[in-house]
Amino acid sequence: MQLKTPFSQRFLPYLIVLPALLLTIGILYPFLLAIYYSLTDYSLLSPIRHFVGFKNYLGLFQSARFWESLGLTVLYAAMVLCIEVPLGLGLALLLQHEIKGIRFFRFLFIVPMMMPPVVAALMWKIIMAENGILNALLGLVGLVKVAWLANTYALLSVVLIDVWIYTPFCAILLLAGLQSLPREPFESSQVDGASAWFNFRRLVLPMLKPFLLLAVLFRSIDSLKMFDIVYATTKGAHSTMLIQLNAYFESFRWYNMGGALSHMLVLWVIVYVTSRFLVRWWSRAMKEATGKRTNES
Amino acid sequence: MLTVEIKNVHKQYGNVHALRGISFECRKNEFLAILGPSGAGKTSILKMIAGLESITEGEISVDGQSIRSVPSEARNVAMVFETYALYPHLSVFENLAFPLKSKTSRLSREAIDQRVRETAETLQIGHLLDRKPAELSGGQKQRVSLGRALVRKTGLLLMDEPISHLDAKLRHRMRRELKKHHRTLDATVVYVTHDYLEALALADRIVVLNQGKIHQIGTPREVYHDPADLFVASLLGHPRINLIPAGVKKGSGDGLRIVLEGGSAEWPVPGAHDKWTDWCADITVGIRPQHIRLSRRNAESGITGEVYVVENLGVNHLIEVKVGTVVLNVLSRDSEYTIGQNVSVQFPEDRVMLFDRISGKKLRSA
Amino acid sequence: MKGHFMHAFDIQLKRNAWITLGLIAYTVFALFPIVWIVMMSFKGHLDIVSPTPKILFKPTLENYRAIFTNVSNPLYETSRADFLLYFKNSCIVTVSAVMLSLLVGIPAAYALARFRFRGKEDIAFTFLSFRFAPEIAVIIPIYILYQKLHLYNTHAGLILVYQLITLPLVVWIIRGYFEDLSLEIEQAARLDGYTWWGVFTKVAIPLVKPGLASTGILAFIFAWNNFIFGLILGAKETFPTTVGTLGFISYESVLWGQMAAATVITILPPLLLSVFIQRYLVRGLTMGAVRG
Numbered sequence: 043m044q045l046k047t048p049f050s051q052r053f054l055p056y057l058i059v060l061p062a063l064l065l066t067i068g069i070l071y072p073f074l075l076a077i078y079y080s081l082t083d084y085s086l087l088s089p090i091r092h093f094v095g096f097k098n099y100l101g102l103f104q105s106a107r108f109w110e111s112l113g114l115t116v117l118y119a120a121m122v123l124c125i126e127v128p129l130g131l132g133l134a135l136l137l138q139h140e141i142k143g144i145r146f147f148r149f150l151f152i153v154p155m156m157m158p159p160v161v162a163a164l165m166w167k168i169i170m171a172e173n174g175i176l177n178a179l180l181g182l183v184g185l186v187k188v189a190w191l192a193n194t195y196a197l198l199s200v201v202l203i204d205v206w207i208y209t210p211f212c213a214i215l216l217l218a219g220l221q222s223l224p225r226e227p228f229e230s231s232q233v234d235g236a237s238a239w240f241n242f243r244r245l246v247l248p249m250l251k252p253f254l255l256l257a258v259l260f261r262s263i264d265s266l267k268m269f270d271i272v273y274a275t276t277k278g279a280h281s282t283m284l285i286q287l288n289a290y291f292e293s294f295r296w297y298n299m300g301g302a303l304s305h306m307l308v309l310w311v312i313v314y315v316t317s318r319f320l321v322r323w324w325s326r327a328m329k330e331a332t333g334k335r336t337n338e339s
Numbered sequence: 340m341l342t343v344e345i346k347n348v349h350k351q352y353g354n355v356h357a358l359r360g361i362s363f364e365c366r367k368n369e370f371l372a373i374l375g376p377s378g379a380g381k382t383s384i385l386k387m388i389a390g391l392e393s394i395t396e397g398e399i400s401v402d403g404q405s406i407r408s409v410p411s412e413a414r415n416v417a418m419v420f421e422t423y424a425l426y427p428h429l430s431v432f433e434n435l436a437f438p439l440k441s442k443t444s445r446l447s448r449e450a451i452d453q454r455v456r457e458t459a460e461t462l463q464i465g466h467l468l469d470r471k472p473a474e475l476s477g478g479q480k481q482r483v484s485l486g487r488a489l490v491r492k493t494g495l496l497l498m499d500e501p502i503s504h505l506d507a508k509l510r511h512r513m514r515r516e517l518k519k520h521h522r523t524l525d526a527t528v529v530y531v532t533h534d535y536l537e538a539l540a541l542a543d544r545i546v547v548l549n550q551g552k553i554h555q556i557g558t559p560r561e562v563y564h565d566p567a568d569l570f571v572a573s574l575l576g577h578p579r580i581n582l583i584p585a586g587v588k589k590g591s592g593d594g595l596r597i598v599l600e601g602g603s604a605e606w607p608v609p610g611a612h613d614k615w616t617d618w619c620a621d622i623t624v625g626i627r628p629q630h631i632r633l634s635r636r637n638a639e640s641g642i643t644g645e646v647y648v649v650e651n652l653g654v655n656h657l658i659e660v661k662v663g664t665v666v667l668n669v670l671s672r673d674s675e676y677t678i679g680q681n682v683s684v685q686f687p688e689d690r691v692m693l694f695d696r697i698s699g700k701k702l703r704s705a
Numbered sequence: 706m707k708g709h710f711m712h713a714f715d716i717q718l719k720r721n722a723w724i725t726l727g728l729i730a731y732t733v734f735a736l737f738p739i740v741w742i743v744m745m746s747f748k749g750h751l752d753i754v755s756p757t758p759k760i761l762f763k764p765t766l767e768n769y770r771a772i773f774t775n776v777s778n779p780l781y782e783t784s785r786a787d788f789l790l791y792f793k794n795s796c797i798v799t800v801s802a803v804m805l806s807l808l809v810g811i812p813a814a815y816a817l818a819r820f821r822f823r824g825k826e827d828i829a830f831t832f833l834s835f836r837f838a839p840e841i842a843v844i845i846p847i848y849i850l851y852q853k854l855h856l857y858n859t860h861a862g863l864i865l866v867y868q869l870i871t872l873p874l875v876v877w878i879i880r881g882y883f884e885d886l887s888l889e890i891e892q893a894a895r896l897d898g899y900t901w902w903g904v905f906t907k908v909a910i911p912l913v914k915p916g917l918a919s920t921g922i923l924a925f926i927f928a929w930n931n932f933i934f935g936l937i938l939g940a941k942e943t944f945p946t947t948v949g950t951l952g953f954i955s956y957e958s959v960l961w962g963q964m965a966a967a968t969v970i971t972i973l974p975p976l977l978l979s980v981f982i983q984r985y986l987v988r989g990l991t992m993g994a995v996r997g
Contacts, residue, residue, distance in 0.1 A: 054820070054901070055816045055820035055821075055822040055825075056822065058812045058813065058815065058816040058820075059812075059813045059816045059817070059828060061808075061809040061812070061813070062809045062810055062812075062813035062832070062872065062876060063813075063828065065809060065865070065868050065872060066828075066831055066832065066835075066872075068865065068868075069835060069843060069868075069869060070831075071846075072843050072846035072847045072850060073838075073842070073843060073846070075846035075849075075850070076842050076843065076845060076846045079845070079846060079849075132727075133731060136724050136727050136728050136731075137728070139721070139724055141721050141724060141725065143725075147728045147732060148983075149980070149983065150732050150735065150736060151728075151731060151732060151735055152979065152983075152986070153735060153736065153739065153976065153979075154735050154738075154739075156926060156930075156972075156975050156976055156979040157739075157930065157971075157972040157975060157976060158929070158930035158931070158932060158947045158971060158972065158975070159930065159932070160932040160947050160948075160950070160951070161947060161950055161968050161971050161972055162738075164950055164951065164964070164968060165738045165739065165741075165742045165968060166738060168741075168742065168745070168961065168964070168965070169738055169741060169742075173756060174758075175741055175758045178757065178758045206734070206735070206738070210735070211990060214986060214987055214990070215987060215990065215991065215995065218987040218995055219995075253995070256991055256994060256995065260990075260991070263837050267839050267840065269840065269841070269932075269933055270932045270933065273932075273936075274951060285839075286839055286840070286841050289841045289842075289845075290841055290937075293841070293845050293848075294937070299845055299849070302841070302845060303842065303845055303846075306839050306841050306842035306845070307842060309839045309842070310838065310839050310842050313837055313838070313839060314834075314837070317837045324994075386892075389892075389896055390895075390896075391892045391895070391896075410895075410900075411892075411895040411896055412895050412896070412897075412898045412899055412900055412903075413898075414896075416896065417896060418893070418896050420889050420892075420893060422887070422889055424887065424889040424890045424892070424893040425890075426890060426893075426894075426908060427890075427912065428911045428912055437894070437897055437907075438897035438898060441897055441898030441899050441903060442898065442899075442900075442903070487893075487897070491897075491898075
């Protein structure tokens, strides 16, 4: 039972939250502005602004470039998820064993995640250069050189960089999940003569569901919004024009703010819907798995 | 010393109706125990008096003044929590001094220091003043918690099962100490517990509470020897009171006879039957294990039974006697009984209690 | 029996060997790029551009010297120095943003944890939604606004925008820490005569201090690693290091060595700080959803 304050102090919590709320409003106002601007032909090139209604959105849905970037972004997110979650799970399974030196590994594998993504992408840009170390290593093994960031499959290279940076996120989350699992069901299952694979499929995975969902939630939303990596490496060339990057160029190269904002709002809607859906799914999975209440009480 | 008055108080947690219209008062300097099983609503009462919970309906007044709109920090009340609730980041000394440093008290640093040391000495924790709560044993934590409540010398002291987490021996010792402290204190104490021994030992009066309703308010003697209903009778006493279903029928002569279920025995109604204000056909006979008399000889108008189990409890022996379908618990000093032996069972007239089986209330002679 | 025991022991050893192998393989994958770039930062220009990548080389500090001293090297283009300025910008903006978030967010977290009031969960969710918002959607209007308010290309402007990153973190994680505290201890303090402020400052905050520190560090790392806000709402005077590292690439040439050195300097603070928050990492990354 929470502290129940007498009626005379009913406004107190609002007062306490107010400063934080003010900062919040500072964000909400631009958001509302964004919606408004998306309905205009706002441009930095001309001071005149016309309300054009949904013309921007119509133009958007008719623009091949928009659909291409949307498709690429969704494809990107899907690839990232399909690699990072299983890989992270594998890594977590390795890291859960208490063998000698495990602490050493548990610290090191996080390092890629702790640095600025843009800098990580820059590092890979150097490594993936035409005469960079990666191609040199391939040459050593007898394989042919690849133009990693300059061919039609450049998106795959970007995915690789994303995997390098963010797999630790999935791994560390799933490791926490593995470590939180109770021992007894496994011991009892072992006594019943179950194989390790059976254990894994029927016991571990279901119990890990909340954690897997969390990983999917964060990674899918963050990859739909991906900007830093593509900006640092390809700037959208060779079929890597993801949505936010596209919007960036729309606004700051073509100065079509209104148009760019319509891009963004579509993305925001996608992200919002995805997050609501996933959060609800996660909430339910948490309740099933642990019987405990969630943060949203 | 303050008086507390609870008038027709209801407490609801969402859909759960935890307290249903309870009323009682606590007099100046009295040690009032609220006794009941867990979930009865006892802690809710304390928290409402302290202002930590809201009052759904009803009135609570301290010294005649309603406390509804007085915030906790302004009420002159101290509380000992069941979980001790010590401040983990402060030393024992600072824990005891903390209440004295709030804005409502105006003591100087030296006065605070002195008061803390005094209190610590009384509770024999003076040597622990530099330790942190994590380094203390359960008994020590409990004393610090008590000390923190006492240090402000408030007129009202609330205690929520303060000794229930201690081991039996320590509990016994603390019972005696609490009694001693109350005598030297100038405070009214409201004490919540589920242990009837604590209530009997410490309280001036006991409020028996179950599922949000008060069953009886009385002195320990009243509550033990003259329970208001079946619940109170079974709550107090170990081993539990024997409760035997019975019926009343017209007997020979003027009398009514009480017949034990199954027709296993009957004997005349205790007391003068015409003094009864209400009687019913279905009653429950209650008699405490220590009051039942067993003898190996056949008494004329007694009940016979067969010894079923003999359990050695040290000074006493717990003997289970099967009388028909009913098993009676008998507490006896005499241990010379063997299983299967036939004994005669006698219920002394002045120790028998009669209860209405349906309402549970005690039947009293007018 | 002995043979059986040895067999079981053998299996264990083999298993451990495979595990270690897998871990080493991944670690090589994870650390190789970093190691390579660090090496590159100590290489002279010729070593860097040599057609066969050099593993053995003579280390030199010329790259670091270049970015720190803003000296133009006759060998190639004027170095896009100002790196020190960028580093200073990062420090000022990141630290101030975190401070502001803590100042404003800790009381808000407490209110969300302990009080009951209408719209509480909506307010809490609003903070959370920043974590998921597409940045450009917010940046464009802010860009326009900032021009009008003269906040474009200012530290203050960036500090405010960085709240989008740091504030949700602070509010949600610290709210979790407050919720984990035993309510009875705070109730005891109320009875001891303290108002909510006294309880907040003298009991609640002292008891969550480790959480506060770790959250502050985590917020610092995320703010430091940010790129997009500095790129769009800052300019040459206010770019953080993250933007600065890209500045070594121009249409004419790429200053590889200096870029590598700048990269190393840029990643140093967050990497060093991450050592201290190992234990709190999962909680921070999932906004308090996982208490691990």
